[in-house]
Amino acid sequence: MTQQLETSRRTPLNRARVLEAAVALADEVGLEALSMRRLAEALGVVPMALYKHVANKDELLDGMVDVVIGEIAPVAGAGWKDAVRLRVLSARQALLRHPWARQALETRTNRTPAVLKHTDEVIGMFLAGGFSVDLTHHVMHALGSRMWGFTQELFDAAAGSQEAVMPPEAQAAMLQEMARTYPNILEVAGVARHDDGSVVSYGCDDQFEFEFALDLMLDGFERLHGRHWSSGRGQ
């Protein structure tokens, strides 16, 4: 009976369960708030117990990234363009489910099997489409992080995010100030000002923007491929 309790209380914990719990915790509290101690607590275990299953925190993060990458759907039977497009958009879906994964991928320099596999498959799509090795090389560089379904949105620019922390009249004043200092940003950000000075909108469809950029690149690739572009640097 005591035995029973103990066995039930401690389904012995393995690497997969640790990673799964880590992913869930990061989904919940974000990446900065994810600590070995907190993860251990969530698993009902003492911090050092985790180290029997992952070498250290870095390796934990690698494992978590691998879990997310594992969620990317495979793509079968399509021209290179559709294949890449679908694969990348699927990667995007996976990363959107785990907002912390983007940052983890950015920071991480380790090439885990899952990372290599995805890369290899995307490369394979271009090669199968008849791209030269040379062009494929540059194309992959150009894709960069977009291969993972994200681009950093450093251009989140507009007023849209420090909303609600200040009274509306202060907001309006700040907007006027910004309009004077950074006129172009405000114009392009899609901020609409009503006659009364209030701010509306700032509508920005991230998915649209992502596909816009992705298709721009794919079209560019297609054009270069069609004209048998070469970097003229051997290979």
Add this chain to the structure above:
Amino acid sequence: MTQQLETSRRTPLNRARVLEAAVALADEVGLEALSMRRLAEALGVVPMALYKHVANKDELLDGMVDVVIGEIAPVAGAGWKDAVRLRVLSARQALLRHPWARQALETRTNRTPAVLKHTDEVIGMFLAGGFSVDLTHHVMHALGSRMWGFTQELFDAAAGSQEAVMPPEAQAAMLQEMARTYPNILEVAGVARHDDGSVVSYGCDDQFEFEFALDLMLDGFERLHGRHWSSGRGQ
């Protein structure tokens, strides 16, 4: 005399000096190794003294990013394409001088005046070139982090980095293993295998790759602009 010593020993330290020292220290030891304590030590001061000049570490990082952005050269008088190109490549030079800045920029979500100014100027170049507000909006999204002169190189893929840690025969064996598992990566990465199995090359000109991608996008933008592309979503 004592006074003299003291005044000379403590040129009183101000925000600019703190940021400057922080940038220098990060250049030297990297971003993860940059701590308030270590920075204070480098300045010959007790850690808490820094807090009279920066609010906290986050604000310090923002300030450091601003210093780097301040190094981006202004661009005057050129068509939009050349102007953007020059500005972005100048940003790239600034970021290359401070390798930590890329990560700092990626992580940071705060929009400091320097960040906004750069963004505003790049936008201004497109608008001055006759781009519609609509197209400019999407174009900026597409540029993304490339506006800052970098793209993450998640595709550093090949064997080229864990060199030298293992004996050459182990290296060759690993390469063979990789060639079997990830054939496409190896082919495209520019790894050349000699008959004796030794690995050479892996030549990759980052600057070339960056300009390849940048020009691909600029050409794409130009084409869309030329045909009066519109997203068909108002604005």
Add this chain to the structure above:
DNA sequence: ACGCTAGGTGTACGCCGTACACTTGTCAAT
């Protein structure tokens, strides 16, 4: 019956950011 081993524990160390209360050096107003 016994010892090996994998999994979990407990303690401890050195680092981190920073809150808070303090001294001290400078200078303007009295």
Add this chain to the structure above:
DNA sequence: ATTGACAAGTGTACGGCGTACACCTAGCGT
């Protein structure tokens, strides 16, 4: 010349972090 406000720098302390290291213990193959 005295004072007192203020900015700059100090010292101590707290809670959190990753993780090294020694230890325990349950279950298993022999």
